[in-house]
Amino acid sequence: MSKVNPPNEKPANGNQQPKVGVYVCRCGGNISDVVSVEKVAEAAGQMPDVVVARQNTFMCSHPGQQMIVDDIAKLGLNRVVVAACSPRLHELTFRKTLVRAGLNAYLFEHANIREQVSWVSKSDPEGATAKATRLVGAAVAKVRLSRPLDPIKVDATRQVLIIGGGVSGLRCARDLSQSGFRVVLVEQSAALGGRLTELGRLYPVQVEAREVLHSLISEVSRDAAIQVLTSAEVTAVSGSIGNFSVAVRCAQQETTIHVGAIVLATGFDTYEPLPGEYGYAEFPEVITLPQFVRLLEKQGPSDGQLQRNGRPVKNVCLVHCVGSRQIEGIHQPGPDGRLHEYCSRFCCTAALQAANEIRARFPAVNVFDVYRDIRTYGRGHESYYEQASKQGVIFFRFLAEQLPQIRRADADGSALVVQVKDTLTWGEDLEIPADLVVLVTGAVPRDLSRLIDMLKLSRSPDGFLQEVHPKLRPVETAVSGVFLAGGCQAPMDVGESCTAASAAAARVSAALLKGYVELEPFAAVADPALCTGTGACIEVCQHQRAISLVDVMADGVTLRRAQVNPALCGGCGMCVPACPHGAIQVDGWRLEQFEAMVDAIAADY
Amino acid sequence: MSEVQQARRPKILLLATTACAYPGADYVGQIHSEYSTDTYIIRVPALAVFPPEFYLRCFQKGIDGIIAMSCGHECPYPGAYERFAERIGRAQELMKRQGLDARRLRTTAICTVCGRAFLKEVQDMVQRVAQSGGQLVGK
Amino acid sequence: MSAGSSTGETVQQRLVFDALVVGGGIAGLQSAIELGDQGYKVLIVEKAPSIGGKMIGLSKVFPTLDCSSCICTPRMAAAAHHENVTIFTYSEVRRTERAGSRFQVEVVRKPRYVHEADCIGCRLCEYACPIHVEHEFEGNLGARKAIYVPFANAIPQLALVDLEHCVFCGLCEKACPTHAINFLQQPEEIAVEVGTIILATGYKMMSPERLKLYGGGRLRNVLTSLQVERLLAPHGPYGRVLRPSDGKAPSSIGYVQCAGSRDQSVGVSYCSRVCCMYAIKQAMLLSGSLPMVDITIYYMDIRAFGKGFEQFFQNAKAMGIEFVKAKVGRITEDENQNPVVRVEVMEQDGRVEERKHDMVVLSLGLLPGWDPSGVVPAEIAEDGFIRSADPLLAPARTTAEGIFVAGAAAGPKDIPDSIVEAGAAAMEAAIYLRRNGSSSNGDERAVNEQAAVVAQGRG
Numbered sequence A: 001m002s003k004v005n006p007p008n009e010k011p012a013n014g015n016q017q018p019k020v021g022v023y024v025c026r027c028g029g030n031i032s033d034v035v036s037v038e039k040v041a042e043a044a045g046q047m048p049d050v051v052v053a054r055q056n057t058f059m060c061s062h063p064g065q066q067m068i069v070d071d072i073a074k075l076g077l078n079r080v081v082v083a084a085c086s087p088r089l090h091e092l093t094f095r096k097t098l099v100r101a102g103l104n105a106y107l108f109e110h111a112n113i114r115e116q117v118s119w120v121s122k123s124d125p126e127g128a129t130a131k132a133t134r135l136v137g138a139a140v141a142k143v144r145l146s147r148p149l150d151p152i153k154v155d156a157t158r159q160v161l162i163i164g165g166g167v168s169g170l171r172c173a174r175d176l177s178q179s180g181f182r183v184v185l186v187e188q189s190a191a192l193g194g195r196l197t198e199l200g201r202l203y204p205v206q207v208e209a210r211e212v213l214h215s216l217i218s219e220v221s222r223d224a225a226i227q228v229l230t231s232a233e234v235t236a237v238s239g240s241i242g243n244f245s246v247a248v249r250c251a252q253q254e255t256t257i258h259v260g261a262i263v264l265a266t267g268f269d270t271y272e273p274l275p276g277e278y279g280y281a282e283f284p285e286v287i288t289l290p291q292f293v294r295l296l297e298k299q300g301p302s303d304g305q306l307q308r309n310g311r312p313v314k315n316v317c318l319v320h321c322v323g324s325r326q327i328e329g330i331h332q333p334g335p336d337g338r339l340h341e342y343c344s345r346f347c348c349t350a351a352l353q354a355a356n357e358i359r360a361r362f363p364a365v366n367v368f369d370v371y372r373d374i375r376t377y378g379r380g381h382e383s384y385y386e387q388a389s390k391q392g393v394i395f396f397r398f399l400a401e402q403l404p405q406i407r408r409a410d411a412d413g414s415a416l417v418v419q420v421k422d423t424l425t426w427g428e429d430l431e432i433p434a435d436l437v438v439l440v441t442g443a444v445p446r447d448l449s450r451l452i453d454m455l456k457l458s459r460s461p462d463g464f465l466q467e468v469h470p471k472l473r474p475v476e477t478a479v480s481g482v483f484l485a486g487g488c489q490a491p492m493d494v495g496e497s498c499t500a501a502s503a504a505a506a507r508v509s510a511a512l513l514k515g516y517v518e519l520e521p522f523a524a525v526a527d528p529a530l531c532t533g534t535g536a537c538i539e540v541c542q543h544q545r546a547i548s549l550v551d552v553m554a555d556g557v558t559l560r561r562a563q564v565n566p567a568l569c570g571g572c573g574m575c576v577p578a579c580p581h582g583a584i585q586v587d588g589w590r591l592e593q594f595e596a597m598v599d600a601i602a603a604d605y
Numbered sequence B: 001m002s003e004v005q006q007a008r009r010p011k012i013l014l015l016a017t018t019a020c021a022y023p024g025a026d027y028v029g030q031i032h033s034e035y036s037t038d039t040y041i042i043r044v045p046a047l048a049v050f051p052p053e054f055y056l057r058c059f060q061k062g063i064d065g066i067i068a069m070s071c072g073h074e075c076p077y078p079g080a081y082e083r084f085a086e087r088i089g090r091a092q093e094l095m096k097r098q099g100l101d102a103r104r105l106r107t108t109a110i111c112t113v114c115g116r117a118f119l120k121e122v123q124d125m126v127q128r129v130a131q132s133g134g135q136l137v138g139k
Numbered sequence C: 001m002s003a004g005s006s007t008g009e010t011v012q013q014r015l016v017f018d019a020l021v022v023g024g025g026i027a028g029l030q031s032a033i034e035l036g037d038q039g040y041k042v043l044i045v046e047k048a049p050s051i052g053g054k055m056i057g058l059s060k061v062f063p064t065l066d067c068s069s070c071i072c073t074p075r076m077a078a079a080a081h082h083e084n085v086t087i088f089t090y091s092e093v094r095r096t097e098r099a100g101s102r103f104q105v106e107v108v109r110k111p112r113y114v115h116e117a118d119c120i121g122c123r124l125c126e127y128a129c130p131i132h133v134e135h136e137f138e139g140n141l142g143a144r145k146a147i148y149v150p151f152a153n154a155i156p157q158l159a160l161v162d163l164e165h166c167v168f169c170g171l172c173e174k175a176c177p178t179h180a181i182n183f184l185q186q187p188e189e190i191a192v193e194v195g196t197i198i199l200a201t202g203y204k205m206m207s208p209e210r211l212k213l214y215g216g217g218r219l220r221n222v223l224t225s226l227q228v229e230r231l232l233a234p235h236g237p238y239g240r241v242l243r244p245s246d247g248k249a250p251s252s253i254g255y256v257q258c259a260g261s262r263d264q265s266v267g268v269s270y271c272s273r274v275c276c277m278y279a280i281k282q283a284m285l286l287s288g289s290l291p292m293v294d295i296t297i298y299y300m301d302i303r304a305f306g307k308g309f310e311q312f313f314q315n316a317k318a319m320g321i322e323f324v325k326a327k328v329g330r331i332t333e334d335e336n337q338n339p340v341v342r343v344e345v346m347e348q349d350g351r352v353e354e355r356k357h358d359m360v361v362l363s364l365g366l367l368p369g370w371d372p373s374g375v376v377p378a379e380i381a382e383d384g385f386i387r388s389a390d391p392l393l394a395p396a397r398t399t400a401e402g403i404f405v406a407g408a409a410a411g412p413k414d415i416p417d418s419i420v421e422a423g424a425a426a427m428e429a430a431i432y433l434r435r436n437g438s439s440s441n442g443d444e445r446a447v448n449e450q451a452a453v454v455a456q457g458r459g
């Protein structure tokens, strides 16, 4: 199932006397305003094996990188240190620079002197300069002991698991199948479609959700490369990118499938107001937007008639931001203990669409819209707002500090009264009659604790699944081979969900296309010259079959020695201290390298 | 830098995990909070890689304080956090046996956005190191 | 590889790629990288002399506040170094014809008057040039020369001559160590065959001249939001924040939201989607660099809708930035060139007030970057941006088969949304290529290698 590289042959440039180039970045002032970049470079020039030390305004820029390439060619550098921003931004950039210049990518070391020095030491430039110098010293000390490494290549299964059969999952499945992948789509409920099965007309094009789903679902079900499992759930996951083993329970049966990547398309839940919140669960006339959308359906509970408790509705009042944009001290946390501080993004336009639909279908019904900010941000959304104003929807605006109150009406007429301190009329206290109050509820993260545990995912502070970086890697999770599509990452409308789903498909496709995946080479290696075959490393190792004892022949004698399968090794290094002889080390992070870094930090420059 | 002779500045080592504490330290930078320049961060995939003796050697080399910043139970490597905790326990035992103040070695879990916790831990260690002055300097 | 440019004659070439990406902003770069990562050969045609689009000129970016060029430069470098990506900067698409499922495209490379293969980007020409011109990259707040490298972290690092301002004194020719300057250079036409097209032509800013009630661009201390991005950039024109008229550090700044958006009177009824967030971001950054400054944001609705945006907005409020719900009717200035805004403040008693600030920033709306009519067979919608054929299921698909759209070209959009959309457009384009049996086969690869050579030193 997996291919293992031959043990390191150590290309030429690893064994030679180290010749280190050090490059200190000014970051256009971000670093050099605090750290004396000149002094750091000067001190670096004196460090052992350093052949050249330079500074530049933007090391990451083309000329900055070119400077390294040129020095490698001219001065015969075989190791490089860049002191700049966090390695999380540019370590890869510079590894690639080395490769372009013909050096092994792992003969590079990054010193973080922006996020961890200049940005946190404004008032102590001298201390910052000394600190940056020591960190450069540590990087030099480490890189001197670096060896060339080769990426670990693992054969990848060209089959993908998608969890969640809403519009995001369906869209992603189609994209992947059309790119030549096999797809298994696991949906926990009995039917495909997710949230859209409960919706009517969709903004921004006024198409029925049913029609949108119908076209997509029929494409998916006709597609021989997509296997759909409904009423199914994922019960266990093991393995890693290229080769995940996933146990799926479906119709009382457990099957194991092998996939190269996993896409999460589990969507979101809608907010369920707390009992008593704006009269919810207290007055039957108070309902949520999803319930109201059902009510408007021709096939809905009242055949599309606008009725509540058998009484015709004359006045409808929409209240926005229920369960969204919550503020500590004003709002109560939900049952999950979470305050929903974020904006749910789609509900303003969805609510206005409902408002317009009432005005169009029931011209005699008054619509009042009570909001904090109208966020019709997207393409075509603003016209819903304009149309609502034109069609006579009446707007009131409240501040979070003065939430509207809902109570029973004293007199005949409408059942309820919504009290608002309306900032559009300069803070006047107004009373709005309402036969029906619609709470515009937003999205909340689903309870995905089992999946999160199984896949070792993390959540953003808002509780939705977290991407690696919103701009650099927006659809990837920190677990390589696991991707995000749609509403599980943040509230999104259909267009945005489909866009995210396609973007995830593009990333999966790039990762698995070749039929193998390249992994970072940071795996344990056992040195047969030091190993005596105690097996202590195997005892502590948590990765099945990553280390085994094998027979090796040396001078005509057969010996038992530890051997690591790098594709299965997680690179945690737990085995390192277990070995009584120091025979097992993690490539790229060997203990002697850490010791050398500490020496450099302890030293004075 | 010869001034170093006159006023020796303390050196605090922050061992920070790649998945959590290191990005946590970056986060403190991104919000431009300030903390002592006597701190040196080393990025480590998992702290379980260090044998107990590693920490003792650091003190011998002249490091005044160490904060081992892990991912805690969020550790992406199964079992590594537990193994690390064991080894740190053992290191602290060894420190006591050698007459070293065990408070010079702290462990804490720092998440990717745990800016406040990070600053507090650093601040505490800076104070601890400053208060105990020369006594803390290992030999 | 002079390709005729130094002799002044136009040489016809035919290059073959899987995909053409029009526009080398963040969306175009990301689409090209995504396609390149899937093994497709891509040509990016960028009309400006550097790739990077608007993003490379921004200061720090919401919602994470990381420095814009730190995110953008790696993407620029990744595209420029990608084995499957070729870049033509300072070039434009002139005509496109459909040929079966593929397209024949005519690309024009504009003359830089600097021989690209010889220019080493050393800037000696720039230092020698006696002419100072307002620098577009610095929002006209700084100056450049008539021969110049577009900006510090431009890709490629090649000089170009601005003929409009050049006085032909010849000093640059003397200064150039590689004799790269050539005033006789002619536009170069290149015929390109591609399997699919992605439009990523981004946006332009509403011109302040069109906003007569806001001073029509004549008030000195009324800046555009893009100018403030440059003031805030660590390597910006002044190196710090000050107001243009007298160099004073402003102690009171007003932001006018929806300046040229959501406003029928200037013909823009849509929301420009990024202005609330960039105004909040700039206000936070300004508070950081001018500790005593008071900032007021005059807004209609605060639209902080994306992931982490609302929390960002609440932080700004907690920092003391004042948000006033009001439509600004008019901006004038007093005798000291202090801008005066006339507002109807809704939250109080609705009275009309005149408020004086040291500096006012117009949060200008975003307009379409390009109208493809007659050049690429894609349609634009009523808002002027490229029309999406299926806004629900496939927003990146245009009404023309095989042509896709990404980023702000399909309507105002922030960076995270542009990047995700670029991935989607690339996915759509890849599927289109597969369906039509297009992929780099042997023949094409040979031509592509040739293309890569031709493009060397220019991308």
Ligand SMILES: Cc1cc2nc3c(=O)[nH]c(=O)nc-3n(C[C@H](O)[C@H](O)[C@H](O)COP(=O)(O)OP(=O)(O)OC[C@H]3O[C@@H](n4cnc5c(N)ncnc54)[C@H](O)[C@@H]3O)c2cc1C
Pocket (backbone or CB within 6 Å): A163, A164, A165, A166, A167, A168, A169, A186, A187, A188, A189, A192, A193, A194, A195, A196, A199, A201, A202, A203, A204, A232, A233, A234, A265, A266, A267, A268, A269, A270, A289, A290, A293, A346, A350, A353, A446, A451, A485, A486, A487, A488, A492, A493, A494, A495, A497
């Ligand atoms: C009231 C309302 C009105 C709206 N109106 C509009 C509109 O007019 N226009 C518009 O564009 N958008 C609208 N939206 C937004 C739209 O609903 C979402 O964009 C869309 O549903 C997101 O799709 P998704 O596939 O990401 O998530 P979902 O639709 O939530 O689908 C997720 C799927 O994953 C499944 N799942 C979850 N967990 C698991 C698990 N552990 N294992 C297996 N399967 C799992 C679920 O059962 C579900 O089928 C509206 C939303 C609401 C609430």
Ligand SMILES: Cc1cc2nc3c(=O)[nH]c(=O)nc-3n(C[C@H](O)[C@H](O)[C@H](O)COP(=O)(O)OP(=O)(O)OC[C@H]3O[C@@H](n4cnc5c(N)ncnc54)[C@H](O)[C@@H]3O)c2cc1C
Pocket (backbone or CB within 6 Å): C022, C023, C024, C025, C026, C027, C028, C045, C046, C047, C048, C051, C052, C053, C054, C055, C058, C060, C061, C062, C063, C091, C092, C093, C200, C201, C202, C203, C204, C225, C226, C229, C274, C278, C281, C369, C370, C406, C407, C408, C409, C413, C414, C415, C416, C418
């Ligand atoms: C003041 C301001 C501040 C902002 N701050 C932020 C922020 O903090 N965070 C955030 O997420 N977003 C921010 N944005 C939004 C951000 O600028 C856009 O999201 C982003 O630039 C969109 O990228 P793009 O590639 O789609 O378009 P662009 O950046 O406009 O790039 C389009 C490219 O196409 C080229 N082009 C145009 N026409 C042609 C043609 N015919 N042929 C060839 N090339 C062509 C252009 O020269 C340009 O290089 C801000 C915007 C403004 C105005």
